[in-house]
Amino acid sequence: MKALFENIPLDKGNSSVHAYRFEVPYFEFKWHYHPEWELTYIVKGSGYRLIGNTLEDFNAGDFVLIGKNVPHTWCSKAQDNEPVEAIVIQFGTASLESVLAMPESESVQSLLSQASRGLHLQDSKPWESKLIALTQTEGFDRVVGLLALLHAISKARYRSICPNNHHTIVSPKQELRINTVCQYISEHYKEPIPLSKVADLVFMTESNFCKFFKKATGKTFSDYVNEMRIQAACQLLRESEIKISNLAQECGFETLSYFNRVFLAKKKCSPKQYRNSSY
Numbered sequence: 169m170k171a172l173f174e175n176i177p178l179d180k181g182n183s184s185v186h187a188y189r190f191e192v193p194y195f196e197f198k199w200h201y202h203p204e205w206e207l208t209y210i211v212k213g214s215g216y217r218l219i220g221n222t223l224e225d226f227n228a229g230d231f232v233l234i235g236k237n238v239p240h241t242w243c244s245k246a247q248d249n250e251p252v253e254a255i256v257i258q259f260g261t262a263s264l265e266s267v268l269a270m271p272e273s274e275s276v277q278s279l280l281s282q283a284s285r286g287l288h289l290q291d292s293k294p295w296e297s298k299l300i301a302l303t304q305t306e307g308f309d310r311v312v313g314l315l316a317l318l319h320a321i322s323k324a325r326y327r328s329i330c331p332n333n334h335h336t337i338v339s340p341k342q343e344l345r346i347n348t349v350c351q352y353i354s355e356h357y358k359e360p361i362p363l364s365k366v367a368d369l370v371f372m373t374e375s376n377f378c379k380f381f382k383k384a385t386g387k388t389f390s391d392y393v394n395e396m397r398i399q400a401a402c403q404l405l406r407e408s409e410i411k412i413s414n415l416a417q418e419c420g421f422e423t424l425s426y427f428n429r430v431f432l433a434k435k436k437c438s439p440k441q442y443r444n445s446s447y
Contacts, residue, residue: 185310186258187303191251194244197351199343201239204258205283207317208232208242209292209299213252215244216399218350219286220330221385223392225399231292232329233321235283236260243354255299259314267315275322276315286329289321345370346384357396358420363389397421398434405443412439 186204195215210230217226219240226242234240244252261268261280268277279287289295298320302313349366366389367377381389401419404410410418416427416439431439 183307183310184259184262184264185302185314187256187305187310187314189253189255189300189303191253193251194247195242195252195254197241197243197347197354199239199241199347199350201237202258203236204260205236205280206234206240207255207257207299208234209255209295210242211253211255211296212250213244213254214403215242215252216396217242221387222286222330223395223399224329225402229292229296231289231295233279233283233287233289233326235280235286238284238286238330240286255296255303257299257302257314257317264311264315273315273319276318279318279322282328285331287326288329290325290327294324295321342380345372345380349381353393353396357393357400358418360420360422361393393420394430395434398431401427401431401439402435402442405439406446412443415439 189211195213199218208231210226210228212228214227215225216223217230217232217240219232219234220238242254267273268280295317298313298317302310302317305313348369352366352369353361363374363377367374370377372380378389381387381392385392387395397419401415404415404418405412408415413424416424419427421427421430428438431437431442435442437445
């Protein structure tokens with residue numbers, strides 16, 4: 169998927185590691201990439217994240233390591249005046265090369281290499297205090313803290329997020345197109361979204377749009393929209409008592425049978441089974 173290039177200042181050249189904690193009303197869709205590795209920990213909030221060509225939902229405690237130039241975004245809706253909060257650690261390797269070249273750093277080297285597909289940490293509980301501490305240190309202490317953290321992560325349980333290769337093609341025109349489309353889907357997934365509508369949004373023919381979208385994401389347009397709708401359905405199944413038939417319509421599915429079929433394909437269980445397992 170075409171993504172915006174993000175220039176990370178790394179404290180305007182005075183630091184090899186950029187570490188910060190921030191709170192906002194919601195995570196806005198901003199599909200981007202950068203030549204730094206990134207650790208992102210969700211302190212509070214929920215929604216979906218798109219990393220490479222894989223869309224998954226997230227909740228508080230979500231902890232991910234993203235490789236350099238891997239396109240990504242987190243997206244959520246404003247809810248009940250409750251802000252979302254995240255800790256982000258971004259770092260390059262130029263100033264760490266001598267340390268990473270040491271034989272003692274073999275596990276960290278392997279970790280960073282695997283991060284090209286995005287890595288999700290299975291158990292996030294041990295990490296929050298370490299990440300907070302990293303945001304509160306400076307200079308050499310922050311670098312040492314990062315290396316210790318990466319070494320600990322390399323010994324932990326994690327899984328790859330992106331099963332397939334993804335593409336990053338730098339083009340301001342294409343960047344604008346894909347962000348326009350994905351933002352529109354995020355705001356209108358509850359409604360019918362004709363292919364002609366999104367193709368017109370980015371001034372493409374339907375045929376060219378389908379090729380562009382599939383090549384960039386590894387997904388068809390309809391499959392991407394269905395993933396958005398299923399993610400919203402999962403949240404409603406976990407957090408509400410709304411009838412499943414009404415829930416299907418609320419999430420943009422025209423028929424209950426189609427909703428059930430798509431849900432089973434995506435989640436390997438029925439909506440009822442998913443709701444029961446969430447209690």
